Amino acid sequence: MSPKNTNLRASARQEKTFARFTLGQRWEHAVLILSTFTLLLTGLPQKYREMSWSQDLLSTPERLELIHQIHHIAAIILAVEALYHLGRAIYLISRRKLSAAMFPNMQDIRDAWHMLQYLFFLRKDKPIFGKYNFEQKVTYWFLFFNFAIMGISGFIIWFPVTFTLFLPGGVVPASKMAHSTESVVAAIFILVWHFYHVHFERLNLSIFTGRLNEKEMLEFHGREYQRVAGQPTVDQNE
Amino acid sequence: MSLRKKIPTPRLIPTFSVILGLVILVYALASFPTSAQAAPSFSAPRQEDKPNNDFCLACHQEEGLDKTLGKESLPVTINPTEFGNSVHSKEGLLCVDCHTDISDYPHPDVKVKNVRDFTLSFTETCKECHEDQYLKTHDSVHQKALDEGNKEAAVCMDCHNPHTQTRLTGQTSGELTPAARLHIPETCAKCHDDIYAFYKESVHGNALTEEGNTDVPTCIDCHGVHNIQSPTTVTFRNSTPFLCAKCHTDSSIMDKYGISTNVLDSYVADFHGTTVKLFEEQFPDQPTNKPVCTDCHGVHDISKPDNPDTGIALRENLLVKCQRCHPDATANFPDAWMSHYTPSPENFPIVYAVNLFYKFFIPAVLGGMIFYVLTDIYRRILNRIKGVKHS
Numbered sequence: 249m250s251p252k253n254t255n256l257r258a259s260a261r262q263e264k265t266f267a268r269f270t271l272g273q274r275w276e277h278a279v280l281i282l283s284t285f286t287l288l289l290t291g292l293p294q295k296y297r298e299m300s301w302s303q304d305l306l307s308t309p310e311r312l313e314l315i316h317q318i319h320h321i322a323a324i325i326l327a328v329e330a331l332y333h334l335g336r337a338i339y340l341i342s343r344r345k346l347s348a349a350m351f352p353n354m355q356d357i358r359d360a361w362h363m364l365q366y367l368f369f370l371r372k373d374k375p376i377f378g379k380y381n382f383e384q385k386v387t388y389w390f391l392f393f394n395f396a397i398m399g400i401s402g403f404i405i406w407f408p409v410t411f412t413l414f415l416p417g418g419v420v421p422a423s424k425m426a427h428s429t430e431s432v433v434a435a436i437f438i439l440v441w442h443f444y445h446v447h448f449e450r451l452n453l454s455i456f457t458g459r460l461n462e463k464e465m466l467e468f469h470g471r472e473y474q475r476v477a478g479q480p481t482v483d484q485n486e
Numbered sequence: 487m488s489l490r491k492k493i494p495t496p497r498l499i500p501t502f503s504v505i506l507g508l509v510i511l512v513y514a515l516a517s518f519p520t521s522a523q524a525a526p527s528f529s530a531p532r533q534e535d536k537p538n539n540d541f542c543l544a545c546h547q548e549e550g551l552d553k554t555l556g557k558e559s560l561p562v563t564i565n566p567t568e569f570g571n572s573v574h575s576k577e578g579l580l581c582v583d584c585h586t587d588i589s590d591y592p593h594p595d596v597k598v599k600n601v602r603d604f605t606l607s608f609t610e611t612c613k614e615c616h617e618d619q620y621l622k623t624h625d626s627v628h629q630k631a632l633d634e635g636n637k638e639a640a641v642c643m644d645c646h647n648p649h650t651q652t653r654l655t656g657q658t659s660g661e662l663t664p665a666a667r668l669h670i671p672e673t674c675a676k677c678h679d680d681i682y683a684f685y686k687e688s689v690h691g692n693a694l695t696e697e698g699n700t701d702v703p704t705c706i707d708c709h710g711v712h713n714i715q716s717p718t719t720v721t722f723r724n725s726t727p728f729l730c731a732k733c734h735t736d737s738s739i740m741d742k743y744g745i746s747t748n749v750l751d752s753y754v755a756d757f758h759g760t761t762v763k764l765f766e767e768q769f770p771d772q773p774t775n776k777p778v779c780t781d782c783h784g785v786h787d788i789s790k791p792d793n794p795d796t797g798i799a800l801r802e803n804l805l806v807k808c809q810r811c812h813p814d815a816t817a818n819f820p821d822a823w824m825s826h827y828t829p830s831p832e833n834f835p836i837v838y839a840v841n842l843f844y845k846f847f848i849p850a851v852l853g854g855m856i857f858y859v860l861t862d863i864y865r866r867i868l869n870r871i872k873g874v875k876h877s
Contacts, residue, residue, distance in 0.1 A: 297764050306764065309772045367861040405757075408822050409814050417821020421829070422836040424757065429844045436852050444859045449866075 265459040266476065276333055277455045283326035288435055290319040295428050323402055330395050349379045352389065356382040376470035387442050394434045401427040537589065542581040543569070556599030564649050573653040584611050584648060602637050605644075612642040622712035645673050668694065670704040684786035691786075701739050724766045726778035727753055752826040753779070775811065782807045799825070
């Protein structure tokens with residue numbers, strides 16, 4: 249092994265990393281990926297059953313039935329995950345064991361405005377973000393409400409007789425329309441917004457590794473870096 | 487010269503006719519010693535070797551004439567007026583064109599021993615002229631039943647009495663005439679009288695039988711004619727919506743009655759129709775438990791949706807239909823089906839609102855996000871070109 253390589257390895261070992269996601273959160277994300285991908289893969293062919301690619305998939309009544317069942321199983325897994333996430337977040341935040349950093353605040357609006365100015369060449373500097381920047385909060389909350397809509401509407405059209413015991417019948421076709429349209433919204437959102445920010449803008453694997461390195465931390469979460477390092481935070485608006 | 491030529495001609499014709507008539511009379515007298523007086527005058531046979539229809543009718547118009555077949559008797563009286571009005575007579579067909587075994591009297595012995603077998607023995611005869619229709623009947627449920635040994639299954643003559651059948655199609659159009667359509671259900675009712683009783687009371691049957699309205703479907707519009715298929719097959723059931731849609735999406739018929747032509751599209755867009763359409767297209771012979779038109783509207787007893795007793799526009803009537811598949815359905819449940827309505831502020835406002843929301847939400851929010859990302863990409867590319875370090 250050349251001395252150069254040894255140096256590199258040594259420097260790699262010394263590289264400072266910052267914890268970003270707990271193991272539990274990373275597992276939750278894995279469940280989300282799997283269940284959401286399965287739901288889209290089994291749901292969209294049902295929505296677009298006019299298309300030939302869909303009809304290749306739904307080629308027999310047994311396949312159609314199988315796809316329904318896979319969709320339902322994935323839906324239950326995602327619903328359980330969502331309830332677990334929600335329950336755990338409420339529990340931990342109420343006990344002050346989890347920061348409320350994911351909640352949107354005024355700083356996000358300032359950051360978004362700042363970012364827009366930057367994108368339109370009205371400012372030269374980019375905003376310095378905290379632990380979760382406004383783009384990441386948009387991702388979280390957009391999908392939060394998306395899952396809520398998909399989950400509620402999905403269960404209504406799955407169990408129409410039960411839900412019409414106490415809800416007007418019209419909620420069933422409304423749910424069908426919402427479920428069908430919102431699924432496409434979710435697919436477009438994940439592709440355009442989420443994949444852009446975690447794959448193309450930069451490859452951000454922290455949701456799998458759980459950690460960010462110092463460079464990433466400085467570049468993308470400067471405010472959080474300052475907070476962790478105990479440095480005074482910079483007010484960019486001055 | 488011209489006079490000499492003209493004068494003998496009128497004299498010759500009657501003379502010639504008398505001679506010819508006498509020859510035939512002698513021939514007839516020799517052949518029909520018992521009924522000679524019944525055939526006093528008839529013109530020359532059209533073809534020399536075939537006796538003409540008057541020749542046959544001379545005996546066969548006699549009331550109460552019958553032929554004993556085994557233990558049964560077959561009426562063989564032919565009403566000359568009715569026969570004269572028939573399409574076969576008008577087209578100049580001879581009795582012996584169909585009754586090919588008869589050319590003389592006494593007639594040859596009939597081998598079959600009952601009336602039904604006698605009728606069945608003529609099926610092949612129709613093929614001589616009506617081959618298309620004949621071949622079609624071979625694909626029909628009636629032929630299938632016949633092949634399985636049911637001798638009562640309808641054959642050509644059961645629907646079309648060859649001695650009285652008038653023309654059914656337009657001389658030039660070849661299409662069934664409205665007058666002919668008017669009597670189709672009565673023909674089918676000869677055997678299917680129980681179904682006819684329902685049909686007569688239905689919105690379609692009532693319009694046909696009471697108002698003489700031939701816009702409505704008769705039996706053959708749904709079941710076909712000649713090659714009538716079994717309506718109890720899965721394939722037939724899966725194709726029902728498209729069968730009804732033949733008329734119900736045709737504005738040239740529906741507009742007169744103010745009936746929506748959106749019924750198929752709205753059905754296919756809603757829960758059940760989506761699946762049925764998939765089955766119809768992809769696996770037409772596979773059963774689906776989703777309802778087709780007839781499951782809610784009825785089959786032969788289809789009534790108007792706003793009929794106060796049976797109409798399914800009334801939620802309590804529809805609920806009964808829903809409960810056949812959703813036994814636990816309650817009063818709110820029928821509204822889960824949009825009843826062929828397009829959502830609007832009046833009908834299904836919740837669905838309308840959801841639709842309206844996404845019409846704005848998708849372009850505004852997702853469009854905005856796409857715009858944001860594109861701007862971000864643009865700014866990055868520009869930075870890279872300029873060599874500016876990002877952030």
